[in-house]
Amino acid sequence: MTERNTRRRFLTTSGGLVTLGLAGCLGGDGSDGDDGMEGDDTDDGMNESDGTDEGGGMNESDEMDGDDEMDGDEMTESATVRVRIENVASGEFYPADTSTDGAVWVTPGAYAVHEGGNPIYELGEPASVGLEALAEAGPPTGFEGEDGLVDELGASMDVHDSGPYTPADTVADPNDPTGEVPGAPPIAPGGAFEFEATVAPGQRLSFASMFVPSNDVFVSTGADGAALWPENGDPVDGDVTDAVSLFDAGTEPNAEPPGTGPDQAPAQDAPDQGDDESGVVRRLSDVDDGHEYPAAGDVVQVTVTPR
Secondary structure: OOOHHHOOOOOOOOOOOOOOOOOOOOOEOOOOOOOOOOOOOOOOOOOOOOOEOOOOOEOHHHHHHHHHHHHHHHHOOOEEEEEEEEEOOOOOOOOOOOOOOOOOEEOOEEEEEEOOOOOOOOOOOOOOHHHHHHHHHOOOOOOOOOOOHHHHHHHOOOEEEEEEEOOOOOEEOOOOOOOOOEEOOOEOOOOEEEEEEEEOOOOEEEEEEEEEOEOOEEEEEOOOOEEOOOOOOOOOOEEOHHHEEEEEOOOOOOOOOOOOOOOOEOOOOOOOOOOOOOOOOEEHHHOOOOOOOOOHHHOEEEEEEEO
């Protein structure tokens, strides 16, 4: 691609996360858990008083310490939920001579627990560097030498918990530039990703995976994400697939039918070889490219289970 840096919307990022080479898509399935953990705030409650007055009652200092500790517990109220993203697509949605033998694959991706809008994209705006890499080639950890979506979400002040989700079993990725980083294959129909996240009241879930085969289509939650723990309610327990849609990243033109183009994963020779579209993120239903795609609910089923 040319002049890529002139159109990208950069996010403040930080490195240090494990890199997964996913540019070459190989069929596979499995599951893995990425635990989001928060530290528990504690109050030592230490003061010069021994905690009692001469009559054996609690003094004012201890009453204050107890209230402070209760307030701390309320502020840090949290729960762990397990998220399952299952590929429920048909194994014969496209013709058998396409690059995935007719099936729809879903790549490993990145998730975020947040308040407010989905931090992965903004409709009508250019995709970030990390989202472009995921939507075009699959890796949630970015193109070589660039931060990926995992880094971007980890650096966002609006995100409370984030990370990658991958199958349990990894394979050497032949398209990994270093030849050293373990790759993770996408899941074929029947496969699933699973991970754990830490949530609190009012927080929501967003995630993104590449839709394969395509130039730059990805599956993600909508602009508000999926509710995990409504205010004045309990943690969500059940199916949240209604919050999921297919999107076009606007970074590569959808020039050929899915599964037939040389610049589409998994057929492309390099992860960044397609033409530059210089577009914006849109719902796939708003893109008139003349090609056929399944509904989001026919690609993935997403369920949340409190633990």
